[in-house]
Amino acid sequence: MGIVSPGFKGRGRRREPSAExxxxxxxVEDFPVLSAGPTPDxxxxxxxxxxxxxxxxxxxxxxxxxxNLPPEPVTVDLHCVTHWSKLGTSWxxxxxxxxxxxxxxxxxFALVTSYGGYSTNLPLEDLVDGKAWxxxxxxxxxxxxxxxxxxxxxxxxxxFWKSAKWVRxxxxxxxxEPGFWESLGYHNYGDPWQEQRFWGD
Amino acid sequence: MSPPPSAAHRLWPHRTMADxxxxxxxxxVVARCPVCEQVLLRLVRGPGRAWLDLRGLTGxxxxxxxxx
Numbered sequence: 001m002g003i004v005s006p007g008f009k010g011r012g013r014r015r016e017p018s019a020e021x022x023x024x025x026x027x028v029e030d031f032p033v034l035s036a037g038p039t040p041d042x043x044x045x046x047x048x049x050x051x052x053x054x055x056x057x058x059x060x061x062x063x064x065x066x067x068n069l070p071p072e073p074v075t076v077d078l079h080c081v082t083h084w085s086k087l088g089t090s091w092x093x094x095x096x097x098x099x100x101x102x103x104x105x106x107x108x109f110a111l112v113t114s115y116g117g118y119s120t121n122l123p124l125e126d127l128v129d130g131k132a133w134x135x136x137x138x139x140x141x142x143x144x145x146x147x148x149x150x151x152x153x154x155x156x157x158x159x160f161w162k163s164a165k166w167v168r169x170x171x172x173x174x175x176x177e178p179g180f181w182e183s184l185g186y187h188n189y190g191d192p193w194q195e196q197r198f199w200g201d
Numbered sequence: 202m203s204p205p206p207s208a209a210h211r212l213w214p215h216r217t218m219a220d221x222x223x224x225x226x227x228x229x230v231v232a233r234c235p236v237c238e239q240v241l242l243r244l245v246r247g248p249g250r251a252w253l254d255l256r257g258l259t260g261x262x263x264x265x266x267x268x269x
Contacts, residue, residue, distance in 0.1 A: 032226075033226065034226050034227050034228065035224060035226065035227055036224055036227045036228075036229070036231045036243075037224055037231060037233060037238065037240075038222070038224075038238060081228050116238075117240070161228055181228055181229065181245070183254075184229065184243050184245050184252045184254050185229075185247055185250075185251075185252035186228060186229075197247070198247040198248070198250075199247075
């Protein structure tokens with residue numbers, strides 16, 4: 001491999017693009033595992049999720065408290081910036097609308113942080129109104145660690161790097177703060193239908 | 202449990218780049234310290250350009266031939 005890698009291409013069978021795929025994407029049937037670091041070993045007894053508002057107001061859930069929240073089945077298409085797409089994936093998760101309900105905030109942005117140090121940023125409006133979940137189940141099973149278990153963000157209308165694995169916290173911010181990939185060339189917003197892969201796209 | 206970063210980085214002069222843990226099944230390439238897993242460098246390639254972040258490297262010892 002050369003020192004400048006073109007990135008992971010996935011292992012799936014390449015197919016012709018179809019109308020149901022965003023531009024530049026190809027369909028896979030498997031579920032490629034991409035990661036910027038080692039899979040963290042997370043003990044559910046220590047797991048927590050915290051949402052912190054721009055004023056410092058904080059909500060915390062341990063695993064039992066999180067799993068007591070009403071779950072939703074979610075079937076969505078996934079689009080990775082490395083060009084693979086996977087259609088009709090089935091998840092179970094808690095809507096961000098549930099987690100944010102009643103929280104007093106005027107923030108416009110969110111910085112999502114993960115066990116292991118990963119982060120990604122989104123406008124807060126992209127996390128509400130039925131567009132984002134904290135997913136803990138995939139395809140009828142517990143979400144496997146290599147895919148972000150015990151729980152990951154799921155924001156399927158953005159490129160999949162925005163769906164942070166091993167989610168631990170969400171900070172609501174007045175000013176946007178670029179995340180792990182957004183700070184090094186990847187697009188701040190990442191709309192697959194606009195093919196917003198890199199800075200300037 | 203990993204040692205604190207300061208301890209890990211003190212080990213660094215005794216390690217080689219071959220010891221670095223590289224994660225390249227990702228949107229970019231990420232090289233991490235094999236001891237504390239902190240990011241040493243990141244590399245992203247886009248069409249016609251690349252981005253390089255050397256956040257975790259303060260210096261490298263490079264083998265070079267003697268000057269003649």
